Amino acid sequence: MHMLEVKNIHKSYCKVEILKGVSFTMEKGETKVIIGPSGTGKSTLLRCINQLSPPDKGEVWLDGEEVTNPKTNINKIREKIGFVFQDFNLFNHLSALRNISIGLEKVKGIEKEEARKRALEELHRVGLDAQAQQYPAQLSGGQKQRVGIARALAMDPDIILFDEPTSALDPELIGDVLDVMKSLAGKVAMLVVTHEMGFARNVADEIIFMEGGVIVEQGPPKEMFTNAKLARTREFLGRIGALYGEEETGG
Amino acid sequence: MGLETIVTSLPRLLDGLRVTIGLTVFAVCLGTILGLLLALGRSYGKRALSLFINLYEKIFRGIPLLVIIFIIYFGPSQIGFNLDPFSAAILSLGLRSAAYQAQIFRGSIESIPEGQISASYSLGMTKIKAIRYVILPQVLRLSIPGWSNEFTILLKDTSIAISIGVIELMRQGRYIYVREPDLALAIFLLIAFIYFLLVITTNKSLSYLEKKYRMAGYQTEAHR
Ligand SMILES: Nc1ncnc2c1ncn2[C@@H]1O[C@H](COP(=O)(O)OP(=O)(O)O)[C@@H](O)[C@H]1O
Ligand SMILES: [Mg+2]
Numbered sequence: 001m002h003m004l005e006v007k008n009i010h011k012s013y014c015k016v017e018i019l020k021g022v023s024f025t026m027e028k029g030e031t032k033v034i035i036g037p038s039g040t041g042k043s044t045l046l047r048c049i050n051q052l053s054p055p056d057k058g059e060v061w062l063d064g065e066e067v068t069n070p071k072t073n074i075n076k077i078r079e080k081i082g083f084v085f086q087d088f089n090l091f092n093h094l095s096a097l098r099n100i101s102i103g104l105e106k107v108k109g110i111e112k113e114e115a116r117k118r119a120l121e122e123l124h125r126v127g128l129d130a131q132a133q134q135y136p137a138q139l140s141g142g143q144k145q146r147v148g149i150a151r152a153l154a155m156d157p158d159i160i161l162f163d164e165p166t167s168a169l170d171p172e173l174i175g176d177v178l179d180v181m182k183s184l185a186g187k188v189a190m191l192v193v194t195h196e197m198g199f200a201r202n203v204a205d206e207i208i209f210m211e212g213g214v215i216v217e218q219g220p221p222k223e224m225f226t227n228a229k230l231a232r233t234r235e236f237l238g239r240i241g242a243l244y245g246e247e248e249t250g251g
Numbered sequence: 252m253g254l255e256t257i258v259t260s261l262p263r264l265l266d267g268l269r270v271t272i273g274l275t276v277f278a279v280c281l282g283t284i285l286g287l288l289l290a291l292g293r294s295y296g297k298r299a300l301s302l303f304i305n306l307y308e309k310i311f312r313g314i315p316l317l318v319i320i321f322i323i324y325f326g327p328s329q330i331g332f333n334l335d336p337f338s339a340a341i342l343s344l345g346l347r348s349a350a351y352q353a354q355i356f357r358g359s360i361e362s363i364p365e366g367q368i369s370a371s372y373s374l375g376m377t378k379i380k381a382i383r384y385v386i387l388p389q390v391l392r393l394s395i396p397g398w399s400n401e402f403t404i405l406l407k408d409t410s411i412a413i414s415i416g417v418i419e420l421m422r423q424g425r426y427i428y429v430r431e432p433d434l435a436l437a438i439f440l441l442i443a444f445i446y447f448l449l450v451i452t453t454n455k456s457l458s459y460l461e462k463k464y465r466m467a468g469y470q471t472e473a474h475r
Contacts, residue, residue, distance in 0.1 A: 038338045052369055075375045083373035089366035093389045102376035106384050135466060247302060 001064055003028045003189060004159055009048050009058035011041070018044050021054070026159065029038050030212035031190045031199040033221075035240065036210035042193040043086075045210070046161045049191075050081045063158065079107060082152030082188075086167050089146040090136040096123065097132040098146045102155045108155070122150040142173030146180055159189035164197060168244040195244050197237070201225060209233050253434055257441065260427045267423030268445060274340055274409040274419060279402060281345030285350025289381065290390075293353065293359045304353070311350035316411050319343045324415045340412035348405050355397035359390040392464050399457035404452045410446075420445065 002025035011019040018041040020139040026032055026148060034042050042081050047053040051067060051074050052188040060067040068244055071149050091099050100119035114206070123132055126146040135144050136144055145165055162181070178199050194200065200207055201221045208218040209228075217224070217233045228234045293304040311319070323346075324339035334342070363386060369382035413421040424442045428435040 024315065052371060052372060075372075075377055077372060079375035079377075081373070083370075085366060085370065087366060087372035091362070091367065091385055093392060095387075102384060103376070106380055107375045136465070151370075151374070 002026065002061075003030075003063060004049075004191075005059075005061040007050065007059040007061070007196075009045065009055045009060070011044055011048055013044075017166065018213055019048065022210070022213070022214065022215055023058075024208060024218065026189055026191060028158070028239070029186045029189055030053075030183050030205050031192065031203055033204040033207060034191065034193045034208045034210055035195065035200065035204075036216075037238070041213045042210055042212050043163050046083070046163050046191070046193060048160060050078055050083055061135050067071070070251045075107075079155050080158045082157035084145070084152055084154060084160060084162045084165050087166040088136070088148045088168070090139075090144055090147055090151070092136055093136055095133050096128060096139065099136070099147055100135075100151045103151065103155050114246075118154060119150075121151075122154045123147075125183075126150045127154065127176070140173060140175045141169045145169065145177045148179070149180055151237045153184070153188070157188060159191060162190060162192040162194065164193050164195070166194065195240055197241050197244055209236065211236070253431070256427070256431055257427060257433060257437060258329070259320050260438075263427060264420065264441065264445065267418065267420035270337075270417065270419040271409050271451075273407045273410060274344065274417070275402075277341045278348060278405055278409070280342065281358075281399075282352050282405065284349030285349035285397070289349060289353035290356035290360060293357055293377070297345065308350045308353055311347045312407060316343065316347060316408055317414060319347055320411060320415055334425035336415045336417045340409070340417050341368070344408060344412075346406055348401060351401050352398065353402075355401060356390055358397070359393035360386065360405045361390055362393060372406065389465065389466070391449075392466055395457065395461040395464070399454060402457065404455060406450060407452065428469055442472070 004026040006025070007023050009019050009022045010017065022041075022045055024032075031039055034045070036042055048055040049067070050060075051060075054196065055068065057192060058068070062080060065077065066072060067074070071159070091102065094102060096121050100122050101112075103116040104115035104118055110117075120129070120132060123129055128143060128146055128150070129138060131143055131147075136147070139147065145168075149165070155160075165181070166177050169177065174196070178196060179241060181190065181192070182203050183246070190213065192199070192204070205220050206218055207217045207221050207224045217228060217230050218239075219228075224233065225237060228237065235238060287305065293301050296304070312381050320340060320343040323343045324334060324336060327334050367389070368381055369384055371385045376384070409419060410421045412419050415426070416422070420442055424438045428438045
């Protein structure tokens with residue numbers, strides 16, 4: 001049994017089919033990177049997985065439970081699926097610490113003092129001990145995103161979905177966020193939509209190339225970068241590598 | 252002499268002031284609780300509920316307060332159900348204020364980015380929890396300026412309760428100047444001054460509240 005199984009997902013918005021049958025699986029602790037042009041349905045796919053936008057057709061299974069089954073308690077499942085957003089979506093009225101502890105308290109029912117302690121540990125893990133009492137508007141983009149990651153981590157999920165976690169950041173702030181993500185590799189499964197080819201190459205167990213609502217090609221980074229089967233994949237990797245400043249991307 | 256009469260009548264006016272404050276407090280509580288429920292119902296409720304609330308708001312904003320008061324005070328007595336003037340005034344002021352406050356709260360609800368809800372859900376919160384712990388605290392903070400505006404309007408509008416015989420500030424003033432018509436202007440000015448003081452002090456305390464609960468770095472709209 002796979003930890004995560006995504007089976008033939010279809011999703012339309014206003015009669016336009018965005019996802020046209022996407023299937024893949026993930027194992028415990030695995031890191032997969034999804035790449036692909038903008039508008040291809042990468043965000044939609046992630047939102048289908050945790051049911052923020054339920055798919056029209058297809059199934060998602062996590063730990064042998066059918067996430068897409070209407071009878072499943074989706075709130076319980078979402079505790080096991082962390083989500084890190086492109087524009088952070090931190091709770092504006094709460095300090096960094098409270099952003100992290102609120103889920104522990106109000107969802108997991110952990111007692112306030114214990115939740116606080118755990119939140120501090122998560123902040124430490126992402127290198128933000130000093131920012132505990134600061135509010136989102138007082139944090140830099142990179143710090144916000146690290147709080148976002150800590151907030152997801154605190155729930156002790158099986159998998160974290162990252163939707164372009166560094167796309168909204170100034171270039172000099174991207175490194176810190178990627179470092180935190182690297183440090184998580186192997187400890188929690190990560191499904192990461194990103195254009196950061198360095199991360200994809202060095203951290204991912206597999207790269208999934210999506211275009212036009214389907215998976216075009218997937219494979220280990222080495223194979224994808226040096227000898228992708230399809231010309232389209234090679235072309236995209238070449239272009240994205242040039243754009244995002246990763247040294248040679250091969251191909 | 253006049254001045255003497257004014258001084259001896261001060262206790263009367265203070266009695267009236269107490270009733271005015273009573274009307275304000277009860278009506279504001281009713282208006283805020285109902286207004287919040289209406290706003291949440293309109294934003295998160297089913298379509299039928301949303302339409303019904305929309306209608307409620309239109310009706311109560313479309314009728315003069317005096318007419319609302321008369322309907323609520325005299326209406327029930329025609330079917331043998333007597334409402335005392337004080338309760339009728341509170342009900343009228345509160346129901347109307349709810350319609351305006353619902354608009355204020357809904358404006359705040361709509362200004363909260365969709366991502367706040369998505370983030371709440373992604374942690375496993377139910378809709379109720381997301382509203383309770385993420386949306387509502389932000390809505391209340393964002394609503395303080397509009398809410399204090401509505402509060403002062405309601406405070407001043409309690410004076411209309413004189414029309415159904417509530418013995419509030421205006422009515423107590425009337426008792427005095429009916430006996431000494433020469434003092435009418437002085438009494439009006441005194442009453443005006445009392446309202447003015449009341450409004451100024453409540454505005455001051457509310458803007459203190461606004462500053463205290465302002466989300467750090469998160470600008471709320473200025474006082475209207
Ligand atoms: N909530 C929505 N309503 C309507 N259309 C949407 C919605 N979300 C996404 N889309 C459309 O779906 C397509 C894919 O979007 P998205 O999943 O965000 O792509 P990507 O993340 O790969 O850039 C886009 O054309 C977008 O306009
Ligand atoms: Mg996207």
